[in-house]
Amino acid sequence: MAYCDRCERYFPHDRALEQHEQNSGNHNICDVCDRDFETFYQLKQHWGASPRHHYCQHCDEHFDDADELVEHYEDDHYYCATCRKIFNSALGLHEHNRQSHHYCPDCRRLFQNENNLRNHLRSGAHAAANIPCPGRDCGRMFVSAAALVLHLESGTCPSRVTRDQVNRAVAQFDRENVITNPARMIAYGEGGSGRSTTTWATDLAWNGSAFECFLCHREYRSLQALNQHLASPAHEERMYRCPRGYSGCGAEFSTLSALCQHVESERCDIRRFNSQMQNYLGDLTSNMRRLAW
Template identity: 35%
Template sequence: MFEHIQHLRTSSLHVSSDTSDSDSSDDDDLYCSSCNKSFVTKVGLNQHLEFSAVHNWCFICSRDFKNANALFNHSKSPVHNAPTHRCPFCTKMCKVPSGTAHHIESGACHHITRHQVTAAVHSMGIVPTISVSRRLEGPYVPPTIVHYSATEQSFNGKAFQCYLCPRSFKSLSSLNTHLNSAAHDDDEFKCPKCKRQFALISGLIQHIESEVCGAARISQVEDFASDLAGRFSRALKL
């Protein structure tokens, strides 16, 4: 197990090629927020992530895990596989089912919106239910879609402040992107096992893919996603 982890950490195939001492990088790219420590070079940061007992770092995904076993399980997951999941509406290939769902929700495919995706999935009547309880009180009624547009008045002297949450952004366009993202959407879906709730179907699928609550095995997730994609494409009637 640990030999495999060591390979992920040190192999030149998995570590960023931008590792020269002479290479420059933004300060944020050379900072470990977990340890509150800055580094002069990318090499120094990578060595810290590799050898520090605090980290169990995947260099492919730039993700930290709570222990070596969690990293090992991650390394065995489909996330490092070649893309094999095709979008039902275009030629886009993704590595995991949640990636396909996110691709469609993002509006990158035929300008489908995440709201259309949510409405289509709710209309399927999936059993066991994955809709949050309030959606079961009568037929599903699509919510009113609100489009936000912040102005220069959002600037607080240092950054552009979101008026719905504490986050702030360097540019007005970034704030408006945030406001019209799923960041403030209501939770629409729930895990049928642990009942954790998610705003988007891609979030639920990603949760099940992680096997964190044992709702399903990876193979079952892929079968479910394949069936969902077929039914979903018919529901959208593209």
């Protein structure tokens, strides 16, 4: 004889007891875990909580693995992957993201950290391009001082301003060395040549399989690509610095645009004096108008 404790019934043999458990509403069995629950609700709770199951309680559907379940959530539900929560509506998910994550409510995009979100909000997607390039015959507008300076340093402005000319203009403007290291700006000071050292490679840079930079040993497929690398600021002196006098962090940069990006990102304590520093960089940028003309 076989006996069911929950139903207090006897059965002639074990097979009869198994059939009873499978058919009775008093038994809700998880075949994978070999566990019996009093109610179907408890069984569903088990499926949803156990790592052995990949179960969507909203759809009452099982999936083969965790990745397939997450893909289902993202396709068919309002799902926050970071918090692993499902919301009843797009508005519910939107409000959750707005209150709990680094989130742009206008674009409905998530960002990994606050700095990335700030940079996005300052980008052309939101900020107005209201800073004109002072270069002759240019007329381009930029959303930030960093974007303008990068444009001038790149040598693509019709005014033909170069990075060396930008550095020289900074040396003339920043006489108190607020943002520059005087020991590394010698070439741009009084009596200096006004140009940094120019380095280029020849066919001798071929190492048998690629053109190799003798400074950092990076390899390039063409001599032109190697010389573009050497002409970049990759190996230039870090002549710019985040000013400690403005509660900056003292970080050093090889280009003015990199310093501007650092200040605008508010990554260090200089953010508390950001408006003062922005005014200083704004005056510097305006001073380049004479350079570009």
